[in-house]
Amino acid sequence: MTIHAVWVINKAGGLVFSRTYSDTLPTQTLNATLILAGTLHGIHAITSRLNPITGKGGLESFEGENWGGKIWMSLTGIKLVVLHSIAHQGLDELMKKIYEIYSDAVMKNPFQTLEMPINSSLFESRLLGLIQSVN
Amino acid sequence: MTIYSLYIYDRHCDCVYYQDWHRTSPIRPPPFTNFRPGVHRIPSPPSITTKESIFNTKRLSALEDVERVGNRELKGLPFDEESKLVYGVILSLRNMVKKLSGRDEAFTSYRTAQYKLHLYETLTGYRFVLLSDPNVDSLRFVLKQIYTGPFLDYVVRNPLVIMDSREEGIDNDLFRSAVDRHMRNLSMFS
Amino acid sequence: MSTGAKQYKAIGDDVWKRTDKVNAELFTLTYGALVVQLIKDYEDYAEVNKQLDKMGYNIGTRLIEDFLARTGLGRCATFAETAEVISKVAFRTFLNISPAVSFPPPTQNPTSNLPPPTEFILTFDENPLAEFAELPRDAKEGGLWFSNVLGGVIRGALEMIQLQVETEFLSDVLRGDESTELLVRLVRVLDEEQPENDE
Numbered sequence: 070m071t072i073h074a075v076w077v078i079n080k081a082g083g084l085v086f087s088r089t090y091s092d093t094l095p096t097q098t099l100n101a102t103l104i105l106a107g108t109l110h111g112i113h114a115i116t117s118r119l120n121p122i123t124g125k126g127g128l129e130s131f132e133g134e135n136w137g138g139k140i141w142m143s144l145t146g147i148k149l150v151v152l153h154s155i156a157h158q159g160l161d162e163l164m165k166k167i168y169e170i171y172s173d174a175v176m177k178n179p180f181q182t183l184e185m186p187i188n189s190s191l192f193e194s195r196l197l198g199l200i201q202s203v204n
Numbered sequence: 205m206t207i208y209s210l211y212i213y214d215r216h217c218d219c220v221y222y223q224d225w226h227r228t229s230p231i232r233p234p235p236f237t238n239f240r241p242g243v244h245r246i247p248s249p250p251s252i253t254t255k256e257s258i259f260n261t262k263r264l265s266a267l268e269d270v271e272r273v274g275n276r277e278l279k280g281l282p283f284d285e286e287s288k289l290v291y292g293v294i295l296s297l298r299n300m301v302k303k304l305s306g307r308d309e310a311f312t313s314y315r316t317a318q319y320k321l322h323l324y325e326t327l328t329g330y331r332f333v334l335l336s337d338p339n340v341d342s343l344r345f346v347l348k349q350i351y352t353g354p355f356l357d358y359v360v361r362n363p364l365v366i367m368d369s370r371e372e373g374i375d376n377d378l379f380r381s382a383v384d385r386h387m388r389n390l391s392m393f394s
Numbered sequence: 395m396s397t398g399a400k401q402y403k404a405i406g407d408d409v410w411k412r413t414d415k416v417n418a419e420l421f422t423l424t425y426g427a428l429v430v431q432l433i434k435d436y437e438d439y440a441e442v443n444k445q446l447d448k449m450g451y452n453i454g455t456r457l458i459e460d461f462l463a464r465t466g467l468g469r470c471a472t473f474a475e476t477a478e479v480i481s482k483v484a485f486r487t488f489l490n491i492s493p494a495v496s497f498p499p500p501t502q503n504p505t506s507n508l509p510p511p512t513e514f515i516l517t518f519d520e521n522p523l524a525e526f527a528e529l530p531r532d533a534k535e536g537g538l539w540f541s542n543v544l545g546g547v548i549r550g551a552l553e554m555i556q557l558q559v560e561t562e563f564l565s566d567v568l569r570g571d572e573s574t575e576l577l578v579r580l581v582r583v584l585d586e587e588q589p590e591n592d593e
Contacts, residue, residue, distance in 0.1 A: 087284045105303060108296050115293050116316050119286065121208035121227040121335050126298035126317030130336075133309045152304070215554070217589035291589060327462055327469055328554040329586070352463040360459040368455065 070161065072200050073136060073152040075167065076102070079184040080146035082110030086187040090200045093136065094152065109150065113140060143168065163203060170195045207387055208319060209345075210350075211290055212374070215329025218241060219287035220373040223383060226334075230280030243373030245380070246283055288392040290333060294323055299325060324348055330355075346390065354382035402478055406486030409464055413487065419552075422525040431541060439536030446539070450546020451553075458551035461487065469555075473580050476557070477514040480548065480578075485516075493518045515564065515580040521574055529568045539563040541574070548578055556584040563568075 073094050077086035084106035089096065097105070109128075117127040130139045137157065141149045141164045149167055153160060174192035175181050181189060209224035222244035224231075233246045281289070294311075301311040313322045315338050324332040324347035332347040358379035359365050365374050408415045432442045461467075461484055470476045477495045485491050493516040500510050523541045539545075545561030552559050565571035 074367055094304055097304070101303065105300050108300050112293055112300075113298050115289055116314070116321075119290055119293065119321075119335075120229055120282070120316070120318050121224070122318055124318045125228050129316050131301070131311065131314035133305060133311050135309065136305070142258055211486055216587055288589070295589070326459070329556075330459075356460055356463045360456045360463075 070202050071154040072163070073154070074150075075152075075196065075200070076106055076148075076150040077171065077187065078110055078148040079107050080151060081184065082107050083184070085185065086192075088193070088196070090197075090204060095156070106150070109138075109140070109199045110148065113142070113148065139164065141168070147171075159203075163199070166199055167196065170199065205340050206337045207390075208337070210335075210383065210387075211287060211333040212346065212355075213287075213291055213331040213333070214368065216368075216370060217295075218373075219284075219291065221375055221379075222246075222283070222287065223380060225387065231286065232280050232282045232283045234284035240284075242373045242375040243389060244283060244375070290321075291331075294321075294331065294333065312344060322347060324351065326351060346387075350383060350386060354379055354386060358382055399478055399482060402482035403492070405465055405467070405572040406492070409483070409487045410490055412464075414502070418522060418525075422522060425543075426522050426527055433533070433538070439533060439538040443537070443539050443542045446496050446542035447546040447549070450548075451550035452545035452546075453543070454550025454552075455554050456546040457488070457547060460552045461551070472509070473557075474514070476552070477511075477516075477578070481516060483588075484551075489522050491518065491520050498577075508580060508582070511519065513577060516576045516578070518574040518576070521567075524568055526553070527568060534569050539566060540568050541566070545576055545578075548576075556586070558582050558584055 071091050071093070073091045074087065074089045074194055076084060079085050084103050087099075087102050087106070113127040117125060120126070127142065128140055130137060132155070136152060136154055138150060138152045139157070139160055141151075143149075149171070151160065151167070153163060156196060161189075174189050174195060175187055178189055178191075181187065206226045208227045209222070211219055212218045212221035212369070218240075220243060224345065233244075234240075253325060280286075282310045293376045297314060298311045300310050311323065313320060315321075318338065319335050320340060320343075322334045322336065324344050326332075330351070332351060334343055334347055336343055359367065359374050362376065362378070365376055365379075366372060367374065428444070429446070432445055433439070436442050436445065464488070465483055467479065467483070470479055474497065477497075481493050481495045485493055496515045497511045498513060498515060498518065500512075503524075521541055523543070527540060529538065529540065542563065545563065549559055549561050560579045560581055562577050564575040564577050566574045568574075
């Protein structure tokens, strides 16, 4: 399994972190990524309304022909988005670990304001280490 | 494995057909102003007791009353809004996937904890959308079978069905029962 | 999809094998009766041509679904490829003929910004629609194109896959010309429709 990119989206739908880890997808400008993340946030909300059976739950994953995306939302409303290759064993494990790294590096950092863009080097390096061990 | 519902959209982005099987979330028929014939067979709210034709004006005004008075509070989105939302989600996801891929990549399905949506697009702009339970693999082949089977036979080759109309859908008895038969004959239909 | 001409021919033959067939004479007789009735009703050959084209257009808008559903072909990369597919697969599937494709030399002042070729000519060496027909003199002089329905079919079918084309017959053996030729010219590529924004 290859991880192409990781995004973190806050409760309001704004992008607070984005990093690409492979060359498969073309690079986007930051603006484009911001818009795409906002779109994804909106889609997540709408998909929970379109539920054909009773229950809650928004978009969790989607697939194109050569890659897919997985979205995990915490109880606090932040979304972790991972863009990955079609083969994706161990993806759930990975998302849990990303959430752990997030809670350590970001939440426990007193200088990190909630809902604001993340620029913690600890977060980035630990995340990079994790992704590199997978790719 | 359960199949919940099927939507078909034409190249004008209108929903031209809807059918459901095991759907349990409520759905309301669209309000009179947005009603388009020939798309779905959603029954009217239970307070209307007549079984006359849907074009009976008396019945339609009674429909309006129910929604206005709201003594029988109907839950769920009206059908026309719901179908537009489904289309909007598909369009947004498709554009997003295209933008991220940098080329014309086809988006084929998405999943939530409760359901999975499968999309099959034809070159002519028809979009076949299927909602099923989330634990299945791709059901695109089912949509392709509907396209090459019942759709071709009972819609394309049926001169009495107006394709490409902006006013009405493609619902007809033969098509509806053929689709129903096809779905129920799938080995996975519960 | 960039399959070569041989593969298109194979696809066409294969689909033809699998289709239901109808008696050829019945087909020819029906079409002939149709044209004659149109002439009687409209009494104006230009109008008959127009009606044949309209009928062809309505047939084409539906025929494309049948074609795509049964052959499963994807989008063509160039207009030249479209020409090959129409000739080798479509005509083979529906009429069991294979008209030759040729590309006229590009015009001196290209006004469109579409990549060449933007037009092609189909040359029919056999035409099941006009098997035993002979045009009377005033039909020849009046400008009747007996097989005009074919132009309409191509126009309708291509419009459903976002290609706007114009078609016209250049010559017809029924009119005494050497060969039957149909010109198809690409006008523009249509954009996909967006839903109305009512919010």
